[in-house]
Amino acid sequence: MLVLRRLEAKILGRSLHLVEFAGQWTSSERRQFECDMRVIENFVTPAEEAGLLREIEPHISRLPYESSHWDEAIHGYRELERRKWSPQNRVVLDRVSREAFGGRAMPFVHILDLAEVGVIKPHVDSIRFCGHTIAGISLLSDCVMRLQRVAKGPDPPCQSADLLLPRHSLYIMRALARYEFTHEILAREESRFRNRSVERRRRVSVICRNDP
Numbered sequence: 001m002l003v004l005r006r007l008e009a010k011i012l013g014r015s016l017h018l019v020e021f022a023g024q025w026t027s028s029e030r031r032q033f034e035c036d037m038r039v040i041e042n043f044v045t046p047a048e049e050a051g052l053l054r055e056i057e058p059h060i061s062r063l064p065y066e067s068s069h070w071d072e073a074i075h076g077y078r079e080l081e082r083r084k085w086s087p088q089n090r091v092v093l094d095r096v097s098r099e100a101f102g103g104r105a106m107p108f109v110h111i112l113d114l115a116e117v118g119v120i121k122p123h124v125d126s127i128r129f130c131g132h133t134i135a136g137i138s139l140l141s142d143c144v145m146r147l148q149r150v151a152k153g154p155d156p157p158c159q160s161a162d163l164l165l166p167r168h169s170l171y172i173m174r175a176l177a178r179y180e181f182t183h184e185i186l187a188r189e190e191s192r193f194r195n196r197s198v199e200r201r202r203r204v205s206v207i208c209r210n211d212p
C-alpha cells in the first residue's frame, strides 16, 4: 500500500517525505492536501540560484532588515518586487509560471529576504492581492513551513502539517492549502522536522502569485 502511495506520489510529482502531518486527518484529506501543497525538490540548480541572487542582491542589500510587517506577520525581513529580469532568470521564472500557474502568473515577483533571526508568523495571504495559487523558490537555506487549519468556531484547529522546504525547492500552495490553512516559516530555534533540527540561515524566497 505504502509502495503504491509512493509510486502515485512520484508520478504526480509530490514529495511525501517532505510533509509531516499532525492532528486528525483522514486519508482522503491528506491526499487532497498533498495535491494542493506540493514541494518540488531541486527546482533550481546551484547556478540558477547564483544567477537569481546576482540580480537580487544589489537591490535588496541596500534595504535594512525591518522588525515588523504592517500586519505583524513578519519579523526580521526585507522585501522588494521586481518585474524585469535578465533573460537567464526569466527562463527560471517562466518555468515557475508554467509549473504552478499554467503560464498565467502575475508579472510582479515578490522577493522576501528573511534574516537568520527572522520569522513569518501564521497568516493567510489576503484575497484582495492574491489569487488561488502561491509558488515560492527557496534560496540560500532550508526551512520549515507550517500549515495549520484555520479555526472555525471556538475549538482550536486540529489539523496541521509541517513541510520541509529544502534550499533550491519550489513549493506550490493552492486552493485548500492556500485558503483553509494559515502558513508560517518557523523561527530558527523552532525549525525541526521529523524530530531533527533544520539549520535555518538567512533565506531568500522568490514568490510568484496569480491575480485574485
Ligand SMILES: O=C(O)CCC(=O)C(=O)O
Pocket: 112, 120, 125, 136, 183, 184, 185, 205, 207
Ligand atoms: O517566504 C516564503 O516562502 C513565504 C512567504 C509568505 O508567507 C507570504 O508571502 O505570504
